Amino acid sequence: xxxxxxxxxxxxxxxxxxxxxxxxxxxxxxxxxxxxxxxxxxxxxxxxxxxxxxxxxxxxxxxxxxxxxxxxxxxxxxxxxxxxxxxxxxxxxxxxxxxxxxxxxxxxxxxxxxxxxxxxxxxxxxxxxxxxxxxxxxxxxxxxxxx
Numbered sequence: 382x383x384x385x386x387x388x389x390x391x392x393x394x395x396x397x398x399x400x401x402x403x404x405x406x407x408x409x410x411x412x413x414x415x416x417x418x419x420x421x422x423x424x425x426x427x428x429x430x431x432x433x434x435x436x437x438x439x440x441x442x443x444x445x446x447x448x449x450x451x452x453x454x455x456x457x458x459x460x461x462x463x464x465x466x467x468x469x470x471x472x473x474x475x476x477x478x479x480x481x482x483x484x485x486x487x488x489x490x491x492x493x494x495x496x497x498x499x500x501x502x503x504x505x506x507x508x509x510x511x512x513x514x515x516x517x518x519x520x521x522x523x524x525x526x527x528x
Contacts, residue, residue: 416456469520
């Protein structure tokens with residue numbers, strides 16, 4: 382009984398110190414030089430719905446990804462960027478094959494994780510994934526993860 386009381390007290394203390402902020406995913410931002418060209422890529426190729434910036438009439442293009450999640454493009458003239466595939470936006474779809482056909486129709490190359498062109502990665506967890514680049518070489522993963 383003493384052990385049970387001690388265990389319950391310990392669990393209660395852990396619960397008091399744990400924080401729950403109920404985070405929701407809000408947005409991802411890319412800094413881009415050619416806001417029009419890159420924005421058109423997200424509108425035309427990824428077919429994201431563009432939404433107005435709440436206060437700025439220029440220098441930004443915002444898109445709805447799903448529900449309230451958003452992608453924000455921020456136009457800047459000079460920013461040093463390194464484009465590592467490890468830093469990427471990731472979108473999930475259950476119609477990866479249809480999306481790949483859409484990419485091929487639009488002559489857009491995709492890669493698997495190791496870097497082989499026009500190849501799909503089959504992850505150990507069963508998720509299929511590809512990577513594409515926007516016009517300024519920002520990486521985007523498209524996968525079949527279920528949410």
